[in-house]
Amino acid sequence: xxxxxxxAIDVGNDCVKALFGKLDFNLYIPNVxxxxxxxxxxxxxxxxxxxxxxxxxxxxxxxxxxxxxxxIYRVGNLATKSDNPNELDPGSSKSEEDQTLVMxxxxxxxxxxxxxxxxxxxxxxxxxxxxxxxxxxxxxxxVKEGKDVGYRSQLLSSVHQVEFLVTPxxxxxKVNIKFDEVKVYxxxxxxxxxxxxxxxxxxxNRDLIDKRILIQDIGGLSTDVAVIKNRNVxxxxxxxxxxxxSEALESIREEIRTKHGVELDSRRDVVEIITRKNxxxxxxVKGSRTSVHxxxxxxxxxxxxxxxxxxxxxxxxxxxxxxxxxxGGGAMVLKDYIKMLNNSLDGYNIExxxxxxxxxxxxxxxxxxLISDYARKNNNTNTNAKKVEKQPVQK
Numbered sequence: 319x320x321x322x323x324x325x326a327i328d329v330g331n332d333c334v335k336a337l338f339g340k341l342d343f344n345l346y347i348p349n350v351x352x353x354x355x356x357x358x359x360x361x362x363x364x365x366x367x368x369x370x371x372x373x374x375x376x377x378x379x380x381x382x383x384x385x386x387x388x389x390i391y392r393v394g395n396l397a398t399k400s401d402n403p404n405e406l407d408p409g410s411s412k413s414e415e416d417q418t419l420v421m422x423x424x425x426x427x428x429x430x431x432x433x434x435x436x437x438x439x440x441x442x443x444x445x446x447x448x449x450x451x452x453x454x455x456x457x458x459x460x461v462k463e464g465k466d467v468g469y470r471s472q473l474l475s476s477v478h479q480v481e482f483l484v485t486p487x488x489x490x491x492k493v494n495i496k497f498d499e500v501k502v503y504x505x506x507x508x509x510x511x512x513x514x515x516x517x518x519x520x521x522x523n524r525d526l527i528d529k530r531i532l533i534q535d536i537g538g539l540s541t542d543v544a545v546i547k548n549r550n551v552x553x554x555x556x557x558x559x560x561x562x563x564s565e566a567l568e569s570i571r572e573e574i575r576t577k578h579g580v581e582l583d584s585r586r587d588v589v590e591i592i593t594r595k596n597x598x599x600x601x602x603v604k605g606s607r608t609s610v611h612x613x614x615x616x617x618x619x620x621x622x623x624x625x626x627x628x629x630x631x632x633x634x635x636x637x638x639x640x641x642x643x644x645x646g647g648g649a650m651v652l653k654d655y656i657k658m659l660n661n662s663l664d665g666y667n668i669e670x671x672x673x674x675x676x677x678x679x680x681x682x683x684x685x686x687x688l689i690s691d692y693a694r695k696n697n698n699t700n701t702n703a704k705k706v707e708k709q710p711v712q713k
Contacts, residue, residue: 322451323433323450323451324338324453324689325337325451325689326689327425327454329349329412329421332585332586332647333346333349334347334422335678335681336682337683337686338429343432345428347395348395348397349406349417349421350393350394350397350404351393351404351417352402352403352404353391354376354390356390358392369486371488374396374484374485375393375396375428376396377390377427377482378391379391379423379480380480381419383473384420390483393421398587404417405584410539413456413460413465413466414465426450426493427448427482429448430448444491445492445493446493448496449496451497452473452500452501453685453686454501454502454503455503455504456502456503457542458542458551459540466502466504470501474500479492479493480492503685507544507551508680509680509684510533510546511684512680512684513531514526515687516687517690519691528548529640530638530639531639531642532544532633532639532641533546533645534629534632534643534645535649536563536625536645536648537646537648538562538564539560541628543558543632544556545636557628563652566618566621567651568585569617570592570614577613578601578608592618593651619655621652622655622659629666629668630664630666641669642666642667643668645677647677649670653670656668
């Protein structure tokens, strides 16, 4: 008898962050896909089966929710090495892109094959029937436009199949995914929940609970500014902007290619160069350590100025705001530049999360708290959502 398993998935523009079950498994996958053929070349099947499946995700995806159905993809690390990697374009809506669904289904299928012998799901031959109670989210802008309703219904209304093709350890396995329930949360509200509550939704930050707060979530494709007062998101005041870090990362990547002749695989590589602890803003050119500070500083400072203008405009309309939290992968990229601007200009009370993992995993953590609470309240005893003591960490 198949039972339902908790899944909390944040399909970020840069990476997918996913948490499962009793926080017994988490996934961190670059949000990159590339169309492929059924028989991708590999060197020997024995070598294939010794590799990490996450480095060789090669799947066929069937779902009525997709605009293009039954397409074969390389996903994540494998896709970044392809000649035709696809990352979400600036200006696109997360809820309307096949790529969002492909990444979501791939994450669930990877969890299901890992659990194939645990008895949670029904398995017949090489086919696993997996049921999930899913918590996920969309940008505030898309929720305000009502796009969450269609997104949720297309997930709930069908069975979605992922077939593993030339994937280490999982080749030939098919996973049929269905959802017992799907909750789509506005990302700003989710961030607030994560700031003030623990995994049991007990209040852990009483100082914040009744404050007027802004949460500026800088993503790859968009920026959301949530306005929190009276413990709720003020829908009328919340704003979403079609400006994220992807375009800037793409510009840096292109300028490095033009100036230094170095081809970076994806935006993820640019983020690594900008944020790593050692040799930040340096690349190797023909074996020599070379600074790209001039490129990154110019492009990222320009973007930081635009983000700062959004902060200023929203704060002016909400003058009794007490603090603004910057969150998301984009905030980690722009942190130093926004702090510098704030110190020399208005001096708002702003805060970043110094722990990069905390900022990056914030949405997935929040979705986990919310969907687990929903499962408990609905006496859904088969969801594997028992009380947990600790926060998940990236593997």
